[in-house]
Amino acid sequence: MFELRKLPYTKDSMGDFLSPVTFDFHYGKHHQTYITNLNNLIEGTEFSNSELFDIVTKSKAGLFNNAAQVYNHDFYWDCIAPKQTQMSLDFEEAIKRDFGSLESFKEIYLKTATTLFGSGWCWLVYDKVSGKLEIVQTSNAATPITEGKIPVLVVDVWEHAYYVDHKNARATYLEKFYNHINWDFVSKAYEWAQKEGINSVRFYMNDLHKKS
Known part of the structure; x- marks a missing residue:
């Protein structure tokens, strides 16, 4: 059985970015529901003893939706921190190489997140x-x-991620998100992505979800 991962911080540590009420709903209810659904859906199937990575990459329809949302949320929680941390020099150089500057990256990333239509990431x-x-x-x-791309950073732009605290002001939520990015975690995700490729995602999932 899969279990809801533990948060790496307290639910009252994010100031005006995310309130304890948001964590109660987003983490305590939405994320937990994906875990519960996943456990129910794999029971008695070929995936009953599978690792989360294999379920996400090999399943379809409702099973995929719940398994993928478990991972997407897991990763999102690790991408944020009570206070913004420092990115590694290697990662900073990669950002500058691929986006021109840190400022340019921020502008492009936040615009892309703001303009995503409907719910998503x-x-x-x-x-x-x-x-x-x-x-x-x-x-x-x-x-x-599922496309062989290795995540190093994600922001959740489903409305339930920000509506309690920011109503429909997605741009305000995203600006505050950027100030709470856990660059230390992101830098390490980038480091492992270079070393291990897509297997770094499997290792990440298995570290959080040791089957019980």
């Missing part, structure tokens, strides 16, 4: 083939790992 991914970082949008539960 805005990712920064590493393409192992090209060796470059890319910004991609996915809708609903879709996740870049």
